[in-house]
Amino acid sequence: MAYEFPYDDWADIYDAVYADLTHDLAFYAGLARENGGPALELGCGTGRVSLAMAAEGAAVTGIDVSPRMIAAAQAKAANRGLAERCVFQTGDMAHLQLAERFPLAVMPFRSFQSMLTVEEQRGALLSARGRLTPGGTLALDTFNPDARSLADDNMASQPHHLRDVERAGGGTIIVWGQNGWDPVTQINDVRLIIEEVSDEGVVERRLVRDFEQRYTFRYEMEHLLELCGFDLQAVYGGFDGGPVTEDAEDLVWVARAE
Numbered sequence: 355m356a357y358e359f360p361y362d363d364w365a366d367i368y369d370a371v372y373a374d375l376t377h378d379l380a381f382y383a384g385l386a387r388e389n390g391g392p393a394l395e396l397g398c399g400t401g402r403v404s405l406a407m408a409a410e411g412a413a414v415t416g417i418d419v420s421p422r423m424i425a426a427a428q429a430k431a432a433n434r435g436l437a438e439r440c441v442f443q444t445g446d447m448a449h450l451q452l453a454e455r456f457p458l459a460v461m462p463f464r465s466f467q468s469m470l471t472v473e474e475q476r477g478a479l480l481s482a483r484g485r486l487t488p489g490g491t492l493a494l495d496t497f498n499p500d501a502r503s504l505a506d507d508n509m510a511s512q513p514h515h516l517r518d519v520e521r522a523g524g525g526t527i528i529v530w531g532q533n534g535w536d537p538v539t540q541i542n543d544v545r546l547i548i549e550e551v552s553d554e555g556v557v558e559r560r561l562v563r564d565f566e567q568r569y570t571f572r573y574e575m576e577h578l579l580e581l582c583g584f585d586l587q588a589v590y591g592g593f594d595g596g597p598v599t600e601d602a603e604d605l606v607w608v609a610r611a612e
């Protein structure tokens with residue numbers, strides 16, 4: 355595997371920015387609980403979702419292309435007493451080498467959007483399909499593409515505020531985003547600007563992280579799933595299981611291996 359993905363740079367700051375996110379945990383951990391068997395997470399990062407599934411009793415295998423993300427996930431599993439239930443290993447979800455099969459595979463928090471070509475998209479879905487037992491479930495989420503707002507927030511404009519997170523040890527982490535949306539490739543050149551601000555309002559550190567995400571429109575994704583051997587069970591406009599609406603930020607997909 356030629357490792358070129360920029361996420362390794364993220365490993366030291368990822369948890370400071372995202373570990374507090376819980377909006378999707380009940381959904382994925384609930385699937386693991388209902389499923390009752392082992393679960394596979396593709397693009398597991400530092401284990402935010404894998405560990406929530408393991409806490410429900412599932413034996414979890416987490417795969418990520420970034421060795422530093424995997425090291426962080428292993429450390430967190432050990433800290434939480436979940437190491438025996440978790441295997442974290444590096445791997446490329448578009449070219450997955452793994453013998454084991456699972457009744458449940460997940461790709462939470464838009465990991466699938468790191469697949470930037472149709473070959474990679476198909477590779478990731480076929481990898482998941484090949485690792486599922488017959489009738490097994492694939493669940494993932496993607497951004498619901500809103501081409502207008504992607505274009506409005508373009509790089510040429512000012513960064514837009516994304517979120518504030520409490521900083522461990524005091525102060526705030528403020529996350530800003532800028533988009534470089536290309537409507538032809540459906541790839542967004544994302545720039546995140548992460549500011550660590552003290553309680554006195556002094557910006558103590560400013561990090562810039564650039565990465566790309568490919569967007570799939572709803573029916574494009576439906577075709578991709580079918581092409582890769584899945585029977586679509588549901589697409590929701592969020593983790594509460596509501597319908598897809600224009601305002602929905604996330605598309606949440608549940609499909610069964612045919």
Ligand SMILES: C[S@@+](CC[C@H](N)C(=O)[O-])C[C@H]1O[C@@H](n2cnc3c(N)ncnc32)[C@H](O)[C@@H]1O
Pocket residue numbers: 359361362372396397398399400401402403417418419420423445446447448461462463464465468469
């Ligand atoms: C937005 S993060 C999501 C992490 C985790 N699922 C979560 O919910 O916190 C996307 C993850 O996908 C991983 N990733 C990107 N391309 C990948 C690939 N080809 N194979 C495996 N993992 C990949 C990145 O390293 C990153 O950790």
